[in-house]
Amino acid sequence: MNRRKSSIKDVAAAAGVSIATVDRVLNGRGGVSPDRVKRVIEWARKLRLDRALDDLPIRWLRIAILMQSPTNPFYESLKQGFQLAQKTYEAHKVMCLLHYFDGFEPKAIAEQIRRASANADGLVIVSYEHPLITAALKTVSRSIPVVTLVSDLPNSGRLAYVGVDNRCAGRVAGELMGRFLGPAGGQVLIITGMHDFLGHEERESGFRAVLRRRFPACEVVATVESHEKPQATEDLTYDAFRRHPDIRGIYDISVGPREISQALRKLGKAGGTVLIAHELTESNRELLMEGMMDAVLDQNPHIEALRAVELLMREHQRMPESALTLETPVSIFLRENLPVRE
Numbered sequence: 001m002n003r004r005k006s007s008i009k010d011v012a013a014a015a016g017v018s019i020a021t022v023d024r025v026l027n028g029r030g031g032v033s034p035d036r037v038k039r040v041i042e043w044a045r046k047l048r049l050d051r052a053l054d055d056l057p058i059r060w061l062r063i064a065i066l067m068q069s070p071t072n073p074f075y076e077s078l079k080q081g082f083q084l085a086q087k088t089y090e091a092h093k094v095m096c097l098l099h100y101f102d103g104f105e106p107k108a109i110a111e112q113i114r115r116a117s118a119n120a121d122g123l124v125i126v127s128y129e130h131p132l133i134t135a136a137l138k139t140v141s142r143s144i145p146v147v148t149l150v151s152d153l154p155n156s157g158r159l160a161y162v163g164v165d166n167r168c169a170g171r172v173a174g175e176l177m178g179r180f181l182g183p184a185g186g187q188v189l190i191i192t193g194m195h196d197f198l199g200h201e202e203r204e205s206g207f208r209a210v211l212r213r214r215f216p217a218c219e220v221v222a223t224v225e226s227h228e229k230p231q232a233t234e235d236l237t238y239d240a241f242r243r244h245p246d247i248r249g250i251y252d253i254s255v256g257p258r259e260i261s262q263a264l265r266k267l268g269k270a271g272g273t274v275l276i277a278h279e280l281t282e283s284n285r286e287l288l289m290e291g292m293m294d295a296v297l298d299q300n301p302h303i304e305a306l307r308a309v310e311l312l313m314r315e316h317q318r319m320p321e322s323a324l325t326l327e328t329p330v331s332i333f334l335r336e337n338l339p340v341r342e
Contacts, residue, residue, distance in 0.1 A: 002291060003083055004212055006044075006047035006048060006049050007049075008022045008023060008026065009051070010049075011040060011043050011044050011047055011049055011105045012046060012149075014043040014046070015036070015039040015040050015042075015043040016039070017036055017040060021036060021333045022044075023110050025040040025041065026040070026044070033144070033244065033307050037316070037317060038317060041317070044312070048256075058153055059063070059093065060094075060095050060314065061093060061094045061095065061096065061121050061122070061312075061316055061318060062095050062097060062119065062120045062121050062122075062307060063094065063095065063096050063121065063122045063123075063124060063312055064097050064116040064117055064122070064123045064124070065082050065096055065097065065098050065099065065101060065121035065123075065124045065125075066099045066100075066101070066112060066113060066116050066123065066124070066125045066126070066127070067099075067100065067101070067125070067126040067127075067149075068100065068228065069101070070100070072115060072230070072255055073279070073281035073282070073283060073284075074255075074278075074279045074281065074284070074301060075126075076219070076304055077279070077281065077301040077302065078126070078149075078150075078201065078301040078304070079098060080301075080302065081301050081302035081303070081304065081305025081306060082305045083095045083096070084126075084302055084305065084310070085305050085306050085308075085309040085310075086213060086302030086309075087312075088306065089309065089313065089318075092313060092318045092319070094309060094313060094318070096309065097116070097120065098117050099112065099115075099116045101127075104128075104194075104227070105133075106130040106132040106133055107132055107337070109127060109130075109132075109133050110132040110135070110136035111136075111138075112135060113125070113133070113136040113137060113140060114140070115127055116269070117140045117143075117144060120144060121312075121316060122144050122145050122147070122150075122312035122316070123137075123140060123144060123145075123146045123147070123207065124147045124149050124305075124309075124312070125137070125147070125148060125149065125153075126148075126149045126150045126151060127148075127151070127153065128151065128194050128196035128197040128198070129153060129197070129198055130196060133153070133156075134153060134155055134156050137153060137156035137157060137158065138155075138156055140158040141156065141157030141159070142157070143157060145315045146158040146159055146161040146310055147159055147160055147161070147162055147308045147311055147312060148160075148161045148162070148163075149161075149162050149163055149249075149304060149305075149308050150185075150299075150301075150304065151163070151166070151197045151198050151199030151200070152164045152198050153198065154198075157339065159311070159312075159315065160296065160311055160326055161326065162166075162304055162307045162308045162311065162328070163199070163219070163326075163327070163328055164204055164299040164327065164328050164329070164330050165207040165306055165327055165330070166198070166199040166200075166202035166203050166206070167191065167202040167203070167205060168206060168330060169202075169206065169278070169297050169299070169330045170202060170203035170204060170205060170206025170207040170208075170209075170253075171206035171207065171209065171210045172199075172206075172209070172211075172330055172332065173203070173206075173207050173251055173276050173295075173298060174188040174206065174207040174209065174210030174211050174215070174251075175214070175278055176209055176294070176295050176332070176336055177207070177215070177218065177251060177274060177276055178210065178211055178214055178215030178218055178273045179213065180249070180264065180274045180276075180295075181215070181217075181218055181248055181274060183217065184217060185215060185216070185217025185218040185219070185248075186218060186219070186223065186246065186247070186249060187219050187221045187247045187248055187249075188211070188218055188219065188220045188242050188247070188248070188249040188250070188251065189220075189221065189222055189237075189240045189244070189247050189249070189250045189251070190204055190207065190220060190222070190223040190224070190225070190250075190251050190253065191223075191224055191225075191226055191233055191236055191250065191251070191252045191253065191254070191260065192204055192223060192224070192225055192226070192254060192307075193225070193226055193227070193228045193253060193254025193255060194225060194227060194228060194254075194256065195338055197227060197254075198257075200253050200254060203253045203278075204223060204253060206208065206322065207211055207220075208220055214242065218249070220256070221240075221243075221244045221247065222240055224236045224239075224240065224242070224253060226255060226256055228254060228255055229255070229256075230255045230256040230258070230259050231256075231259060232256070232259075233252070233255065233256030233257075233259045233260050234256070234259035234260065234262055234263045234312075235259050235263075237250070237263035237264065237267075238263050238266075238267070241263075241267055241269070246334050247269075247273065248273060248274060249273065249274040249275075249276075250273060250274070250275050251275070251276050251277075252275065252276070252277040252278070253278065254278070254292045257275065257277040257283065257284055257287055257293060257326075258283050258287065260275060260277075260319065261275065261287055261292040261293070264273075264292070265292075269276075270292060271291060271292075274294050275287075275292065275293045275294055276293070276294055276295045276296075277293060277295075277296055277297075278296065278297050278298070278299070279296065279298055279299070279301075280296050280298040280331075280333050280338075280339075284296050285338060288333065288335045288338060289335060289338070292336065294334070295332060295333065295334055296332075296333045297330050297331070297332060297333075298330070298332075298333055299328050299329075299330060299331075299333045300328055300329075300331065303328055304328050307324065307326055307328065310322070310324070311326065318327050
């Protein structure tokens with residue numbers, strides 16, 4: 001007796017989904033979660049469904065990216081990273097849809113999260129922590145995978161975090177500051193972007209921990225917030241030196257090294273104040289060459305963008321599983337080891 005051929009009804013029953021869901025998966029119409037797609041295809045193969053499963057129609061995979069405006073040099077590099085990812089994986093029909101925050105008001109960001117993810121198959125976000133933002137991401141993550149980038153949001157329901165170990169990055173900055181200032185130590189200023197960015201908080205925590213334990217002659221006299229506005233860092237530097245004229249070191253966690261350097265020049269502190277910052281932007285490269293900055297910690301935003309897109313591609317079965325780490329390394333750049341411009 002011939003065995004009855006399997007049907008989509010059999011696949012639906014075995015996978016625990018509706019017949020309509022099986023039909024959507026097998027005809028590439030989208031609107032099905034990655035987990036259900038995986039179950040449907042696995043059971044279709046197990047039951048030897050009579051169709052070419054390796055030649056299923058492939059629709060465009062829409063990945064929404066939500067971050068700050070690329071007017072910030074770091075976010076410009078991140079934007080370029082996502083453009084590179086789309087070009088690299090164009091044959092896999094991956095579309096990176098860039099969206100930028102209109103501001104930092106949490107209610108507005110939560111609404112942008114909902115809008116950006118409405119017709120997307122995955123979301124990559126760079127954001128600070130706030131209950132409204134976390135709640136919006138928890139809702140979105142029930143239907144599509146969410147990846148946090150650069151700064152983690154661990155209670156958001158996200159699939160994974162891609163980026164550096166920010167606490168480690170802060171510890172490296174603390175080690176460099178302590179060694180640059182030497183046995184005499186001195187007063188140190190921290191300029192952060194926003195305390196609500198977990199990544200910024202972790203960098204500051206790591207930095208303080210190393211100074212406290214290994215370089216007790218170094219004293220952090222103030223931490224000030226730029227609210228991610230580079231132009232604000234110049235005024236913050238002036239104000240800090242008015243209150244603490246003996247500052248010998250500045251750790252800039254976020255934006256504004258160029259503006260900080262301008263303030264140091266006008267104050268007559270250029271060359272005598274250790275300045276450590278993040279991201280090897282073109283501006284920071286010039287500051288290193290001029291001797292205005294002592295060290296830059298870089299996290300390679302191009303690689304981070306690629307890793308985030310690859311992760312979502314794997315989640316949608318567009319790439320095989322990989323052992324690649326999602327934690328990107330921290331690179332230390334001084335004037336003497338700057339890479340050649342591409």
